[in-house]
Amino acid sequence: MGLLLRGGRVLNLENGELESRDVLVEGKKVARIASSIEADAHEVVDLGGHVVLPGFIDMHVHLRQPGFEGKETIETGSKAAARGGYTKVACMPNTRPVLDTPELMKYVYDVAQREGSCSVLPYGSISKGELGEELTDIAALRAAGAVGITDDGVGVQSSSLMREAMRIAASLDVPVVIHSEDEDLAKDGCMNEGVVSKRLGLPGIPGLAESAMIARDILLAQETGAHLHVCHISDAWSVELVRWAKSMGLRVTTEVTPHHLLLTESIIDETDGADANMKVNPPLRTELDRQACLKGLLDGTIDMIATDHAPHMEEEKKRPFRTAPFGFVGLEFAFPVLYTELVEKSSALSLHELVKKFATNPADVFKLSGGRIVEGEVADITVVDLESERAINPDEFFSKGRNTPFAGQKAKGWTVLTVNEGRITYKA
Structure with a gap:
């Protein structure tokens, strides 16, 4: 029928x-x-x-299965996605075990086929166990259906390892998707480094921890010809670097989250650093950074919206701000909150421009079906x-x-x- x-x-x-x-x-x-x-x-x-719109596509979600089913499962996460209008989601590999073998690619596809409410596209990890020490078999992961490779959750600290990963990925036309964080700069930070973190006495993560890694990987992409996709961009200098890379004709794309478009570190200040539901990585940054992200979205520097849907158990988020896990959920309300704030209230974007960021552009960038409603x-x-x-x-x-x-x-x-x-x- x-x-x-x-x-x-x-x-x-x-x-x-x-x-x-x-x-x-x-x-x-x-x-x-x-x-x-x-x-x-x-x-x-x-x-x-x-x-009637084309189905939304989220290229950055955490479904937590296998290993962290108390936080989320492929079944519950894909139901949330469908409720939010998503027809495709790409799930990150920082599960336990890490999605670093063809067998685990097959596992995700099999569970999603059996229990899913949308198409689930797994990423394979760049390094085995996401330890940043040894490359996975990228060709085998791609053959098993990996939509790209990433060590999301941690940044690849070794420049030589990332260089080799990009060389292989470029030869296979596999997107290299980066969590941009220099761990030596980020250290044990739990929010944006700046005036607010100092006032609250909380260790900060500087924007430089993100932009420095993006600069490195843009240069590696320039040398290798790889398609580099920057996750959850949040820093003004990071946006400028991506803008420069695009102006040079490099294959560099990026995404931004609803929270980095709409919120700043001020909401942490308002709760006196007591509410870990305000804790995310990359952290909520300054108004200058937020404005830079919005400008990047409007001028095409930023290609798409991604939620970085990161569910945690309630007791985890009730811990003190320093020790609580990073992350927000977002699949079920990302479109409504951005439609309301950016289209209806501020007219920063038109409806069709927003929909392109939610559907058309992700499909085009990652060479997926969908993104448009077209006969056939x-x-x-x-x-x-x-x-x-x-x-x-x-x-x-x-x-x-x-x-x-x-x-x-x-x-x-x-x-x-x-x-x-x-x-x-x-x-x-």
Whole structure:
């Protein structure tokens, strides 16, 4: 049985217009888009004028399985993704065991096929065990379906190891995805280094710990020809470095999180450093850094939005700020919070520009299906309600994680229907 989405307004990604269209799905593909479609033997969903978008793609999530199923599983994380309008997510390898073998790639794909509510694309690690000492078999990881390679969670400290990884990755056309952190500069920091960290007496992580590593890896990418993708950019100088790399024609792309676009270290100051739900890595930085990230998003320096969805157990986030784990969840409200703040309130972005950052650009950068609603292409579709407003409520999350600084914030743009490869995976 096929699926007929009737009475929606399909976003035209070229001109930003909302066009009244029905969408017919047969199998895993979009069969037809027209102003009015009649179809027998199809499940019909009346969209009531809601907005039809390409399914969102998040290239940076932590699903925690295997090893940390108390925090999240592929099942719960993908359900959260579907509730947030995501049809594809790429999961990081800092699990236990680390995703560093073809067998573990297969494990993730098998579990996702059996229990998942969206397409799950695993990254393989750059180094065995993410120890930064010995390279994995990058060719074997790619052959097993790795969407890229990364030691996310830690930065690769060895320049020679990273250089060799990039050489191999370039020959295989595998994206090298970096957590940019010079550990010698970051040391035991737990928030941004600056006026606030000094006032609170907390050890800081300087922006230089991020930008210095990005500078190194841009030069390595220039030499090797590798596609370098910078995770969760947060620092003003980092944005400038990526802007320079793009101006030189290098294959350098980057992502930014909702929290680095909207929040600063001031929220840690407001809680007197007592709430570890404000603790994330890279840390929330200054207003200057936030503005630089926003400018980078607007001018195309920053290619896409990624949540860095990082669930933790409640008792972990109740620890003192210094010792609590880093990370926020974000899959279930990333689009509403950014639509509300950047499109509706400030008009910094148009709806179609935001959607490109959520769907089209990730698909293009990582050479994935989806990112557009086109006849004959995969039926990855998200339907959102741009009118109804409600507060972000962690008690309603499908994710096991509740750790977010956005709790209670009101937003519009909530997902009402998600379709992944022709299958309804979420319906409000």
